[in-house]
Structure formats: C-alpha cells, structure tokens
Amino acid sequence: MGVSQVTVEHKGFTFQLQVDSDTEFEVFKSQLYSLTMVPPENQIIIDSSDVPIKSHADFLARIEFGGGTFTVTLLDNSTDKKMHKTAVSEAEKADEELCRFLQAQEEALFRKQQAKENGEQVFASKLEGYISGVLQYEDPLRQAKARETVQVEELEEKALMALAKEGKRNSSIEELDHYILVQLLLWFKQSFRKL
Numbered sequence: 001m002g003v004s005q006v007t008v009e010h011k012g013f014t015f016q017l018q019v020d021s022d023t024e025f026e027v028f029k030s031q032l033y034s035l036t037m038v039p040p041e042n043q044i045i046i047d048s049s050d051v052p053i054k055s056h057a058d059f060l061a062r063i064e065f066g067g068g069t070f071t072v073t074l075l076d077n078s079t080d081k082k083m084h085k086t087a088v089s090e091a092e093k094a095d096e097e098l099c100r101f102l103q104a105q106e107e108a109l110f111r112k113q114q115a116k117e118n119g120e121q122v123f124a125s126k127l128e129g130y131i132s133g134v135l136q137y138e139d140p141l142r143q144a145k146a147r148e149t150v151q152v153e154e155l156e157e158k159a160l161m162a163l164a165k166e167g168k169r170n171s172s173i174e175e176l177d178h179y180i181l182v183q184l185l186l187w188f189k190q191s192f193r194k195l
Contacts, residue, residue: 004063009073010036021063025056046073050091149192155183 008015015035019028029040045053053059053072062072136142159179163171171179 006072008032008035010038019063021060025053025059028059048072150184150187155180155187158183 004019004021006017006019008017013036017028017031017035019031026040029043029045032038032043032045033040047053047062053062156176159176159182162179162183163169163176168175
C-alpha cells in the first residue's frame, strides 16, 4: 500500500515513525521499545479515538483508516494504566455532561416545535376564515349583482382608448386585461365610492 507516518506520544514526548503496510505489529512494537524503552509486553497502544490497538489486524485497519498518517498514545502497562483509567473516567464524565446538554437542547427544540405547531394551528384557523371570506366572491348571484353595478363595456372602451393613446393598436389579451383592470381601479376609486 505504501508508507504511513505515525506520531507516537509517550510521557510528554512525541516520536515520528514511518511504517510500511507490510510491517508486522510485533515489529512496530519493537520499534516503539527502541524509542521509549517500554517493553512490548507492557505496551498499551491507543489511537486518537481512544481505541486500543491490540493485534496486527487492528494495526492494519488503523493504517488504512488513517490515510497515510495517524497518532497513537503509548502507555506503559506497569505505570501508566492507572493514569489512563483516570483519563478515561474523566472523558466518560465529560461525555455524560455532553449527553445531558444535548438532551436539554433536544427538549428545548421539542418545546419550540410544539409552540410552532400551535402557532401553525392558529394561522391555519385564520387562513380558513379568510378562505371562506374569499369564497363568497365565487357565488354566482353576487357576481351577477356586481356585473350590474360595474359598466364593463365602458371600462373596455376606456382601456382600448388608453391603449390607442400609447400607440398599441394590436395588443395582446393580457395587455388589454391589464388596462381594463387599471380602468376598473380608477372607476372604483372615483365613481363607486360616490354611489
């Protein structure tokens, strides 16, 4: 596969090793012994995720996962094991605190979602009221009454005259509708309010 760069941390010191993917785990442990004077039988090798590397398969997996570079911590089984247990215990306490914090965040988010859903229900009920108000304009009797009040032919004539003034004799239906709507608005503001 290739050569991986391994950073080894031990008792405040940092060592750099280059390890070939063909290197046996026992050879790696021997290299660590030559650097740290910790005998292979007392070595506890832990990767940066706090997972122990105990076998050749673990070692190869870590080389592949590391993408060419990774960090391990070397502990001496005879002296550092107690310190590591204390560090792990502190990490577990930190994890518990993090879990409590995340749970509180999740509960707050849930309460916020509940409030949002209640707000959406209020909005939906208001919207339904508006929809029923708009639907009254779909009533054919009311539409007929409105058409009697509005002089549609007069509005169409004024719209055509406005188009002609602007030199738009061959206009599209959409453009004509727009000018009729403008005339309807003018009629509403000027004439309808006086009725």
